[in-house]
Amino acid sequence: MNFNIRELMSKDTTITFDQSIDMNRVIEGRPDITYISPVKVELVVRPEMGGVIDVRGELNAELKLQCSRCLTPFAKSYVIPFHERFKLADSPEEAEADEDFEFVSEERVDLTPYMEAEMYMNLPYAPLCDEDCQGLCPTCGNNRNDKPCGCSNEKIDPRLAALQDFFKKD
Template sequence: MEFRVMEVVSKGVEHSFNEELDMQELLGDRKDVLSASQLRASLAVRPFDGTAQVSGELSADLKMACSRCLEPAEEHIVIPIEERFAHVSAAKDINEDEDLIIVEEDKVDLRPYVEGTMLLYLPMSPLCSDDCKGLCPDCGINLNEQSCGCSQDVIDPRFEALKKLLE
């Protein structure tokens, strides 16, 4: 997924990319991601106001550990992506823009930008279902499968001394 910035900006050459990327190496250190499909990237590169604009979407199917009960949770994510690139030689002619990526080399590889966007949009606390009860904090039983006999009276530790006065 490479393109030349100056070729897009000066000649108006457009590119499109429909590729699948392996995410195993990218997500290898993440213990909450149990498995992942290929990352599908559908991107278009077009000239826009003296820059090369990349737009499109990324999608993937993930199996992640539920943040409450640790059971597998299926997630389908679709991520919109839009970036603008300008060569350092032409960047001084463009109004200052914080969303503009200035590149020194003419050739741009989109893979690092795609991977970074994917990591940013990963769900922080996936759930296996909206009404997941999670694990018992005392005995660790999955409360979705069975209930436990643990006391559910949660007392603020700062008031623990007051409870002893009532005994």
């Protein structure tokens, strides 16, 4: 998905992108994400005053993940808003001065790296099948969401273990 900044500014037209792209590179090295569907991209690219190109829209993807607490596989849909503003940089100093724009040195802009970065930043750090997921029992390994196991998971500080029976009466 490319556009030419000078051409868009001179014609004062709007471009729309409505297509699906492969973003499997985004999930490489993530064992907790097993699948990402082709990402449906809906973007509107329009010129603004001052040589700025505004790109807005959203990215839609279906992911198959593994819960970080109970290791259960689950699927989740993500709708990620996308907004970037591009401007042609006349000099390197200008690019460092303003953080409101993505300054580019080439007239042709490829949106794919920006979309991949946005998708990557919105992936869950530790995916959960449910906010109230109980996870696995550290003693027996049972999934506590399915049924309680009854294991005592009370941790006693080993330095105080000798005092455990101190207050017990015979």
